[in-house]
Amino acid sequence: MGDKVTAREFTRADRREFRRKVQRCSDALERMLSEGRFVDDVEPFEPLLGMEIELNLVRADMSPAMVNVSALAAIDDDSVFQPELGQFNVEMNVRPGPLAGEATFELERGLRASLHLADARIREQDAALVMIGMLPTLELEHLDYGRITANPRYELLNQQIFAARGEDIELDVEGVALPGRDADVLRADTDSVAPEAACTSLQLHLRVAPDEFAAHWNTAQCLAGVQVATAANSPFLAGRALWHESRVPIFEQATDTRPPELRNQGVRPRVWFGERWIDSALDLFEENARYFPALLPELDEEDPLERLESGETPALSELQMHNGTIYRWNRPVYDHVDGDPHLRIENRVLPAGPTVLDMMANAALYYGVIRSLVDSGAALWERMPFEDARHNLAAGARYGMEAQVRWPGLGLVPVDELVLRHLLPLADAGLADFGLSAKARDRYLDVIEGRCRTRQTGAAWQRDQVVRREAAGENRRSALVGMLGDYVGHMREGDPVHTWV
Template sequence: MVSPALGADVLPIKRGDSMGRHVQDQAFKPVDRQRYRNKMQRGLDALARMLAEGNFSFPHQQMGLEMELCLVDEQMEPSMSNAVVLEKISEPAFTTELGQQNIELNVDPQVLAGDSALELEKRVRAALQRADGGAHDAGAKIVMIGTLPTLRSAHFDPNWLSRNPRYSLLNEQIFLARGEEMLLDMEGVPLTEGHSERLRSYADSILPESACTSVQLHLQVAPEDFAAHWNAAQCLAGVQVAIGANSPFLLGKALWHETRIPLFLQATDTRPVELKNQGVRPRVWFGERWITSIFDLFEENVRYFPALLPEPVEEDPVAALDAGRAPTLAELRLHNGTIWRWNRPVYDLVDGVPHLRIENRVLPSGPSVVDTVANAAFFYGAQRALTEQDRPLWTQMSFAAAEENFFAGARQGFEAHLYWPSVGWVSPDELVLRRLLPMAHDGLRAYGVSDAARERYLGVIEQRCLAGRNGATWQRETVAMLENGGADRHEALVGMLRRYIDLADNGDPVHTWPVG
């Protein structure tokens, strides 16, 4: 089961997640939305009181990890078999995801200090090896990758939604709000010398979102420290996605280095073009300002976004506080689960005691387990160091600059130019090597991370930046090589994916992977 301390995911009301309950498969009435809005306002009132009174638990710094995974068959095509695979795996740490070609691994929370990162790598590797054995029995193979390159438009048919009412209900509500088909429209970065490729495709379900397989990092923080940690995470998002990109192909096209970013935004967009033109905010959202409290983010949720799943519970959160109980804030939490911020605020309860955490959703899945843990170590270390600076970075740069960095890093990866205060415009590898890597070392030391763990994982980041190779660059180079050898695009994607799986299974970091 997903630990109640650190479980939350890209979609709402997952078994064991922070929403804590199942949404009924039903049609919502106008009166439901008004009642739900009123309950969310009551939840905001309760949250404000709790923050003022200091009612939160923070015994020690904990981290958690969720990893979304893809299933393929022997031909490297998506394997729509997650129900059978999960039955074969038979471990509660593995759960369903949106599409039938997806599963998710949830890792129990643990402290950051000592050799925890080394143990995490062993645990994740062992869990994936066991799960791959179960998948093999079902005729499938598990892949850690940001976007599965062999997906086709036919795989976005609503029939391929996982068999859970919450997915079909969410699909229905998003399309009711939008009123028309989803448009996937993005221009890529040229694979070799020549013209860029363009994707323009329509979908009648939210299943294109299932092509976005990510790693989500959780960090439990004290309420008074939340704003600094969230602001720091926003500053780091562009760097994270640039050096960790692993999603260069979608529907046969070479697109962004981290195509998950525009794909996720477009695949869950409730806005027709007219509302976009008016400046209405998307539900996949970077944000628009630095914050001073976690309250700012929950208040924005209620102020700007209509409820997609307006099903209130009986509890009055203010009355619960008056009675000496921590409220579940069920409406706020469920609503928060349908607004996909790249750094999401989370309120949760463990044994009736509330706590707060940040869910970092920037990173793609893969390429290897050691790359995943290295990405996590870099994020936690650099984030901690940024929060302890005498003059916070976010007081020296505009929020718009952080957002521009995010999209530039996603589009161009290592080839991006990012803005950084006191440095100016700089490449991601140079920024990491000159500034952020030493800071990440300091941050991990402050957490009490062992020298062995710190050197192992930040060493991977250092070598990746020196080599200029992440999952996206390796995939792009390999496909280009195969096409130069005479393969068409589909053959090249299949051949690349076979090599990718073999190299990932070997366990070496991606910067060491050969091309050819």
């Protein structure tokens, strides 16, 4: 959820000063880019696979466990596990590992071991970890203000979003009908941003040299709809069968600061795909400053331009804070380590789960295709209208593996066909260029191939299981609880979701 905040109230003067400081940060970043101040401009760096995984907590009866504070105390590893927005959430930060040789196997083993140890330590809290995009046993009563984690940032974020909006947030999602059923509809008003906590994701980080940033970001935007379609794992909320990847519409609505009148005027949403291809990372940061008022105008004493003049690396604190309250599906990130600044793309479209192997496969597809397409120099985005990329995200989220996406040279194509015939070979070539071994490439890309051939994602499996249980006489609540119990068992065994029965 971003950086910590210390202020509990913000004045009008704070907001004006914050706007000025964001502009000075943008000016400093522009100078750093033009003067080649980034270490990636002059030194090659080893590509790293970086992940953040948001997790749910459940009790033995599969209901949400509102115990993240005590669970984190029991895990006792704040370098890896941290609180998230909802009391039933925690976040896991995975130490970046190289995309070369068979190093991903060690990363995969380490991830399994960390999750196993954490799960064992929280048993005394009557809690267990679940990697899933949206917990199917969540009800609207679990998503009120009282379920937000006690943290100044979350409290202030909730307060500021509602102050900007001036009224309750509306959730309005028409689902994709289960076979033989009418489509479910979720319509509800909420007085907090807690529904955002229902959306648990896998976030992938890719460090990029500044002069290659635009090509990588544009390509990631092209790929977003395919990622969502092939990895969908969020089909149920509040007892309703919604989209295959319901995180997308719920997240967009749960943090929307715009009342209907501002939406009608075309004011941009804070959960945003964007509206154009870019030429530089600076384009995105400048759009953030130009279009979005501050939610958390926390001020830092540093003057970024003065720090730059002194030969030191500025933190750009206001720019980072503001950027952290604008939820692009591919978010630009400025950071620095030991005084060395760098840029990253934070890919936010994927759900968590269903298994460690599935998430590694999702990462492999993303990193491999991005590398291959960018290195080809063909500039896919120059042949894809931006509206097609936006359409693909919505189609992939709504229909999952049943989606048809628009692709240059192919027109409207089933997503499984696109991946099998075109993107998997690109992913294999891109991962080979990173230096990943054939054994590792086969392990992860075979999972994606299996999903496409069976057309079974986590979302498809969940939907099928609920249909079967209801056909056997169970009501929706019982079917969701039983399905989730089976899901957790499969998740712990670790076999990829396309093999589940």
